[in-house]
Amino acid sequence: SSLNADYHRTLRSTTNAQHHDSREACCSSLKRGTGPRCRSPRTCLLQDTLGPARTPHSATAIDPGHFSVSSRERACAAPRVRIRNQCVCSLLPSPLSTLRTSWLEPSTPEPGARRPHFDKILIANRGEIACRVIRTARKLGIKTVAVYSDVDADSLHVKLADEAFCIGPAPSADSYLRMDKIIDVCRRSGAQAVHPGYGFLSENAQFSDELAKAGIVFIGPPAQAIISMGSKSESKNIMSAAGVPCVPGYHGDKQDPQFLFEQAQQIGFPILIKAIHGGGGKGMRTVTEPTFAAFQEGLSSAQRESSKAFGNDTVLIEKFIERPRHVEVQVFADTLGGVVSLWERDCSVQRRNQKIIEEAPAPGLSAELRADLSAKAIAAARAVDYVGAGTVEFIFDNDTGKFYFMEMNTRLQVEHPVTEMVTGLDLVEWQLEVAAGNPLPLAQSSIPLVGHAFEARIYAENPRNNFLPDSGTLLHLSTPAPTHIFATPFSPMTSDLELIPSASSDALMAVEPAVRLEQGFGQGAQIGVFYDPMIAKLVVHGRDRTEALRLLRKALEEYHVVGVSTNVEFLRTLAGNRAFIDEEVETGFISKHFDELFPRVVQPSPELLAQTALFIALRDQPLQTPSPWSSLVSRRFWGDVYERTITFQQDETTMTVAVRSTSKGTFDIDVRIGDTATEFHSVSGELLSATTLLSTVNGQRSRATVVSQPPPPGLPASGASNTTERIHIFSDGCKTTLSIPSPKWLLSLSEDVLGAAKGALRAPMPSLVVEVRVKVGDRVEKGQAVVVLESMKTETVLRADFAGVVKAVGCKNGEMVKEGRELVDVEQEAEGGSA
Incomplete structure (x- = not known):
């Protein structure tokens, strides 16, 4: 063509x-x-x-x-x-x-010159990429060795591999980043090569060298190629020499702020300050204002983050591409x-x-x-x-x-x-x-x-x-x-x-x-x-x-x-x-x-609420079995009529649904959202499985997946989500989540037992405490950073909701904390300046 x-x-x-x-x-x-x-x-x-x-x-x-x-x-x-x-x-x-x-x-x-595959390889990774490598190795008749941390003992890649070895506790630094342990497993298992996957040690030149010294093949590039391309500044110098176009910028070693600012002026604002090592967006700042103050602020922030993340605060300056x-x-x-x-x-x-x-x-x-x-x-x-x-x-x-x-x-x-x-x-x-x-x-x-x-x-x-x-x-x-x-x-x-x-x-x-x-x-x-x-x-x-x-x-x-x-x-x-x-x-x-991309959350339709209430009603009813005891139990606990009023919440909206059985398998359902009431008659359906609902509402037959999520054990914690359960409905390609609030007496009991603290800062998720920035007796301003947490490679900063004095600190640096745990308690300042 x-x-x-x-x-x-x-x-x-x-x-x-x-x-x-x-x-x-x-x-x-x-x-x-x-x-x-x-x-x-x-x-x-x-x-x-x-x-x-x-x-x-x-x-x-x-x-x-x-x-x-x-x-x-x-x-x-x-x-x-x-x-x-x-x-x-x-x-x-x-x-x-x-x-x-x-x-x-x-x-x-050369004809017949092809070298055979390895007999056995080790996969120095976890999760989906480890499973992915195992699948191809299995197809080619290559045996696989998995490594795992304590928390990954039951993971899928461990089950799929021919052999599996525990190499340490959960933190990556103690397991998946331990070169010595991985090489030791190679020796013990007889693995001839290591596939690093991505992340962890996949771009570590030292790991490649250590494997070579041990006579083990690294399934990746030579160490020198990793080193050359691992530095953003060095790699761009190499690329320029090879005729590969690079963004106009400064990629040198001189890091004096005034000199870098002069380079930025020559490049032309807006500019991008970028750490020469690492990735994932860390150590990157965009500066649009062509002043030294604005530039120095962006430079200092990028260098701090780069130093913390990669152990090197060297940066390069590049022209910022707008689109x-x-x-x-x-x-x-x-x-x-x-x-x-x-x-x-x-x-x-x-x-x-x-x-x-x-x-x-x-x-x-x-x-x-x-x-x-x-x-x-x-x-x-x-x-x-x-x-x-x-x-x-x-x-x-x-x-x-x-x-x-x-x-x-x-x-x-x-x-x-x-x-x-x-x-x-x-x-x-x-x-x-x-x-x-x-x-x-x-x-x-x-x-x-x-x-x-x-x-x-x-x-x-x-x-x-x-x-x-x-x-x-x-x-x-x-x-x-x-x-x-x-x-x-x-x-x-x-x-x-x-x-x-x-x-x-x-x-x-x-x-x-x-x-x-x-x-x-x-x-x-x-x-x-x-x-x-x-x-x-x-x-x-x-x-x-x-x-x-x-x-x-x-x-x-x-x-x-x-x-x-x-x-x-x-x-x-x-x-x-x-x-x-x-x-x-x-x-x-x-x-x-x-x-x-983030439209306002759409309020569930009355039909969806009726579907959800039908699911709960069918789930609540005793199993329909030929046993003569089932009818007795039904009459004893429920009588001949099933009735229940359910309160649902979605964000700040409260919805009430009343369900009443009219005959075997059919219900009348009244839905009230604010001042609007909708009645549905002869609603019917059946549970095809524990999570699959087939229903007919207003003559419209539909299938939905409905999953009930029970609350965590124990009393609801102050500041936590005070629900007895959540109902997740997957219908018409959308997911809707509704909460069923806890009874008022339970909430009251939990407040009495746990002692709600208005100024308590709690962990929003299971996290590692990276840094506690206050101590008891410190005065804090509204919005001041109090605790820095890390979860799944992402840092979260907890800030004071108001000015006050730190009453208690319930965590320390390097500690793992559970979701909802109180980390710092701040007593609000009274009018006049004293707490």
Whole structure:
């Protein structure tokens, strides 16, 4: 097609303009019938070696008189694959997957030279990524060893692994970050390699070195590549030298505030102050006012946070892009000089500078821009002699259409499944191949790009409370049924591979809508305070972006969680937002569309309240069994008529529902919301399960999931949620939570027993006390920071509600506290200034 040819020409011109090393430019394919690899500079020109652009599945795309076509290329030539006699996917490389630049081709192995997989690997991680690695290892016949902390003893990854070893208590510093313990488990178990997952030790160069000293393979890049890309300032200097565009800024070592301010003036305000180490938005401040006072305030704040988080307060100064997008390219490199791009992802929509939804490919990019991004990302990987899976992140300026290098993540990314969905490739399997010393499984020209994929990260957090993380037990977890059986049709190591010819190229473009779920927790699991609050990743794949978004919205409607607050409802609102649908993405998307993404909580309809009351009535009634005792019990306790008045609360709204049975299985229900009363007659229904209600209200038949959450044991604490139970209703794609208040006598008793303190500051969640900033007798002002807590990598500052004097301090630095625990008691100042 013309698009295919245009894209082909664009990449060729981009690559030839950038490339200057003839040794790396030469083609790495085998000469036909000979052993040595061709390293002649004469073969590096795209047009000379490959001729005009052709579709990747045509074997004639490579001149048969000069080059041989490897078995891997032939496997890719067939667009449909049957594994174990079942067709699992249909894939055709799109016009955007026709990169044919010789220096991008990976080295082709000698016949029979492929090295075997490891026999056993250790996974130095937890949660969904550990489960993800185990799944691929199991498929390849590789045994797995899990490590876990005390609180993860019953976790899913521990159950799935062939072996599991406890490496310490819950805090990461005492378990998942203990290199010595992990290496010791490798020795004891016989693991030959370590897969670090992401987070924890995945980008720790010392860990890579220590493993090498112990004769254990690190399934990741060389230590030097981690070091080079771990420093934002050093990496940008390397990228500039490699011809990769960087944001205008200062990346040097001189940190004098006056000097940095002068650099900021030269760059031009607004500017971004950013810590050179770490990530996750820590150590970042934006300064818009071009004054030294404003600059110094932002600088001091960024340096303090950076020093605390990363042990280094060095910062860099960059031009602040007003409407940026976050676009990243997945790259892969082997030890033989092969580097490929697996296309790009868009991760622009973020909260607290952290991603929550990703998609591939990035929307709205031209063929020329996509080619340029891939070429620059490959240049970045080559500049540091990269090996393995890496992600080159770029800032894309929506106003100018230009992009700039931001950083390189030297590991597998959380969002890698969207790339797997649009390419049909198993990136974990590729990691294992490269770590074993084998060439990349595919050449660039054979990597497809089909359809569109989204990933939504399901977090235990409260979006309406500044996305504050939550913890607790997953009392109820119901997820959409996965329709995607992950396979790797392009892998030459897959057994029982059968190529299926197809009569029509149109048929090859078919993409089956797919839903994929990556999770490391099941119902009943505990979401603790020590680790990241991500519960799962929901991934969908459609023929185009419109279909993929529709699949995502539907899948989110079917994802039900009770026990912790989650961002599921927020993600569903986001996926249905008109600006998001229209591809108007940027990193400031949430703040820009805040009112649309956080609409006023809708008051439940009378019909929904009637449904909920029906659920309670059916639940309250004795089981209908053939036992003669059941009717006696029913008459004794309930008589022939069931009657109950239920008070529901939602925020500040109180609703009353009166239920009265009229005949067997039918009820009259009166709903009163404020001064408005609604009557429903002959309401009927049945409980299909403990949580599934089938009901008929006003002649409308519907199905809903209703989950009752009992209160915690004991008396309700002062300042806590004073309810006997919460009822969660999942209906019509929405979740509604209603509270049933505790009886007044119980609330009165709890106040008497616990002694409510008006000035008491309580832990909003299970937390680690990072810093207590007051002592008994101190005078505090309204809004003054009193205690700093940390939960799930997020700090929360508790502040005084009013001016007063500290009466009591009930916690200390480094202590773990439960939700609702009184930490500091402040006695309010009386009029006149004394407490």
